[in-house]
Structure formats: C-alpha cells, structure tokens
Amino acid sequence: MHDQRVNTEEAAVLLPPDAGGGERRPRREFFGALFLLALAAAFVVQALGMPFKDTSWEWYTAPNIFPLCMALGLGLCAVFVALRALLEWRARAASLPPLHLAASARAWGMPRFLGGACLIGVLVFLLGKIDFYVLAPGAVLVFGLLFRSDPWPKAARSAAVAAIFIVVFLFAISTVFGIVFP
Numbered sequence: 001m002h003d004q005r006v007n008t009e010e011a012a013v014l015l016p017p018d019a020g021g022g023e024r025r026p027r028r029e030f031f032g033a034l035f036l037l038a039l040a041a042a043f044v045v046q047a048l049g050m051p052f053k054d055t056s057w058e059w060y061t062a063p064n065i066f067p068l069c070m071a072l073g074l075g076l077c078a079v080f081v082a083l084r085a086l087l088e089w090r091a092r093a094a095s096l097p098p099l100h101l102a103a104s105a106r107a108w109g110m111p112r113f114l115g116g117a118c119l120i121g122v123l124v125f126l127l128g129k130i131d132f133y134v135l136a137p138g139a140v141l142v143f144g145l146l147f148r149s150d151p152w153p154k155a156a157r158s159a160a161v162a163a164i165f166i167v168v169f170l171f172a173i174s175t176v177f178g179i180v181f182p
Contacts, residue, residue, distance in 0.1 A: 026089035027099060033082035040075035043067060112147060119143065132181040136170060137163035 047068035054062075089096070123139050130138075144159025145152075173179055 024085075024088065026085040026092065027096065028104075029085035030082055030089060033078045033085060036078035037075055037082065040071045040078055043071035044075065047071060116143070116147065119146070133167060133170060136181075137166050140166050 047064040050062070050064040052062045052064070119139075119142060123135065126135055140163045141159045144162060145155055148155035148159075150158065170181060174181060
C-alpha cells in the first residue's frame with residue numbers, strides 16, 4: 001500500500017507556483033511571452049552578426065544556422081503565446097483579479113531569478129579571466145547551492161557530484177576531441 005505521509009525533504013521544494021490547477025493566467029502568459037520574444041530577438045541579432053560564408057565553410061554549414069533557427073522558433077512560439085494570452089486577457093478582463101506586480105513577482109520567485117541572472121553575468125565576465133576548469137565546477141556548485149530544492153547537506157552532495165562530473169567530462173572532451181576551452 002502507498003504511504004501518503006509527507007517526507008520533510010520533499011516539503012522543502014521551492015519552485016514557482018503552478019498556474020492554479022490548470023487555469024491559464026493570460027497576463028502572466030503575455031508578459032512571459034514578451035520576455036521570451038525579447039530574448040529571441042537578442043539571439044537573432046547575435047546570430048546574424050556572424051558571417052554566413054567563410055573560406056572554411058559554406059552558408060549551409062555556418063555555425064550560426066542552429067542558433068538562428070532556435071531563436072526564430074522561440075520567437076514564433078512567443079508570438080503565438082502572446083497573441084493567445086492577449087485575446088484571452090481582453091475576453092476575460094472583467095473577471096480577472098487586479099494586477100499586483102510586486103506581490104506576484106515575489107510569489108513567483110523573482111529575487112531568485114534576478115540573483116541567477118546576476119550570477120550568469122558574473123560568470124560571463126569571469127570567462128577567460130579564471131581557468132575554465134575552475135569556473136565551470138564553481139558555477140555548478142554556486143547554482144546547485146543557491147537554487148537548491150533539497151536541504152543543505154543533500155544539495156551540497158549533489159552539487160559536488162555534479163561539479164566533479166563536469167570536470168571529468170570537460171577533461172575527457174578536451175582529451176578525446178582536442179577542444180580547447182577558454
């Protein structure tokens with residue numbers, strides 16, 4: 001028989017709340033889609049900044065084809081979600097509760113999201129200044145501990161195992177394929 005007692009380790013999970021049991025929230029979807037559309041536009045600009053043709057490749061083997069296609073796909077999906085959410089928002093405007101941005105952002109986990117975004121900025125800044133074999137596992141440890149869903153000891157053990165795996169994996173890739181990391 002299945003035991004339905006709540007495990008204390010499982011109760012410590014800190015994830016963004018769901019959409020309320022399957023109910024879509026059109027304003028949240030709309031603003032999220034706008035964010036993804038801006039992200040896709042930034043990726044498209046970066047991908048188009050790379051040359052499509054060089055002496056070492058043809059246009060169909062250019063290294064920017066994959067990120068360009070992914071960015072365009074993300075952008076098209078974001079436009080679809082934004083339009084759907086905007087239509088639903090307009091149709092249900094009277095029945096939607098008032099918009100409380102600060103409280104909603106806090107409930108969603110915006111401080112953790114902004115902290116993660118700042119850490120990614122710091123990692124990008126440190127790339128090339130610190131040995132990659134130190135920076136990569138350090139990043140895994142920091143993210144694993146800051147954004148943990150388990151108690152500290154279990155999260156530290158998981159992050160340490162992941163960091164060791166990253167170092168071994170990077171060394172193996174570097175040795176087997178001769179790839180030089182920054």
